[in-house]
Amino acid sequence: MSVLRALWWLAALAAALFLIAPLAVIVPLSFSDGSFLHFPLPGLGLRWYRAFFASEFWLAAVWNSLVIGLAATAAATALGTLAAIGLWRAKLPGAGAILGILLLPMVVPAIITAVALTFAYAPIGLASSHLGLVIAHTLLAAPFVVVTVGATLSQFDRTLLRAAAACGAGPVTAFRRVMLPVILPGVAAGAVFAFATSLDESVVVLFLAGPQQRTLPRQMFAGLKDTIELTILAAATMLTVLALVLMLAVRLLSARGAGAGRP
Numbered sequence: 001m002s003v004l005r006a007l008w009w010l011a012a013l014a015a016a017l018f019l020i021a022p023l024a025v026i027v028p029l030s031f032s033d034g035s036f037l038h039f040p041l042p043g044l045g046l047r048w049y050r051a052f053f054a055s056e057f058w059l060a061a062v063w064n065s066l067v068i069g070l071a072a073t074a075a076a077t078a079l080g081t082l083a084a085i086g087l088w089r090a091k092l093p094g095a096g097a098i099l100g101i102l103l104l105p106m107v108v109p110a111i112i113t114a115v116a117l118t119f120a121y122a123p124i125g126l127a128s129s130h131l132g133l134v135i136a137h138t139l140l141a142a143p144f145v146v147v148t149v150g151a152t153l154s155q156f157d158r159t160l161l162r163a164a165a166a167c168g169a170g171p172v173t174a175f176r177r178v179m180l181p182v183i184l185p186g187v188a189a190g191a192v193f194a195f196a197t198s199l200d201e202s203v204v205v206l207f208l209a210g211p212q213q214r215t216l217p218r219q220m221f222a223g224l225k226d227t228i229e230l231t232i233l234a235a236a237t238m239l240t241v242l243a244l245v246l247m248l249a250v251r252l253l254s255a256r257g258a259g260a261g262r263p
Contacts, residue, residue: 006260014035025242026233026236026237027167027237028041029041029233030048030049030230030233030234030237031044031045031046031048031049032044032045032048034230034231036043045231046087048233048234049231051231051234052231052234052261055231057147057214057219058216058219058231060214061214061215061216061218061219064130064161064214064215065096065198065199065215065216065217067130068130068133068134068137068198068215069137069198069199071134072133072134072138072141072194072195073138073194073198075134075138075142076137076138076141076142076144076145076190076191076194077145077187077190077194079138079142079145080141080143080144080145080146080148080149080190080194081183081187081190082144083102083142083154084145084146084149085149085152085153085175087104087146087150088150088153088154088156091145093262098117099146099260100134102142102143102146103143104143105139105140105142106143106144110140110201110203110204111203112138112151112203113140113203113204114203114207114208115207115236117132117136117139117204117207117208117209118198118207121208125148127208127210128208128209128210128211128212129213130213132204132208133208133209133213133215136204136208137197137198137201139143139247140197140201140204141193141194141195141197141198142194142199144190144194145187145190145191145193145194145195147190148187148189148190148191148193149183149187149190150182152182152185152186152187153183153184153186154180156179156183158181160178160179161174161178161179164177164178167237171251189249190250192246192250193250195246196243197245199216199217199242200217200239200243201217201218202215202218205218206221216235216239219235220232220236223227259261
């Protein structure tokens with residue numbers, strides 16, 4: 001058993017090193033004082049971070065990512081929470097099939113979704129618009145909210161709602177004052193996942209976005225295609241840091257939700 005355990009640890013370590021290796025290259029290079037992808041570094045500095053914040057193209061891409069991401073997060077959180085509550089309370093005969101349909105954007109390749117949305121948007125003028133991207137990102141992000149809120153609701157005590165109704169509380173009041181405080185960690189975790197999904201999305205943006213809707217991932221892709229500058233690595237490092245912060249937030253929210261679910 002000890003040999004098998006050691007092999008498992010070696011396999012896990014090898015997988016971790018494989019995943020971390022790109023970061024070990026990207027992060028140091030983003031602080032390079034040189035102009036090319038070169039090791040050893042000719043010097044250390046914040047040259048490419050200053051270039052990032054001095055470029056109107058990069059700042060516009062950050063602004064678009066934040067606007068689209070926050071709008072899609074708000075819509076996906078609201079719709080995903082309502083869908084999860086509806087499936088939890090309704091006890092529909094085809095609830096499993098409905099849940100599977102709601103989760104399809106998580107399993108369907110992004111390229112298929114992008115092509116379908118391109119044909120759907122063309123007749124109604126939503127292509128190359130911020131609204132079109134918000135709708136597309138909401139479609140992709142909502143399933144994560146459904147999953148996290150559904151997992152939280154599985155630990156919710158239904159008698160609390162019956163007690164609230166017996167005390168004269170209507171459905172909206174019972175949701176706001178009884179259910180929402182309990183499931184709030186799951187809702188917040190779903191919102192974090194939704195924002196991360198929108199922030200990281202690049203395939204759909206490549207198909208649907210015009211020059212005015214360039215997000216940060218698309219700007220990075222354009223930078224790699226047109227000219228390779230280390231500004232891209234500065235942007236990648238900042239995205240990595242943001243992803244780690246979001247992961248930590250999800251972890252804290254999950255721990256809080258687990259603590260709230262214990263009797």
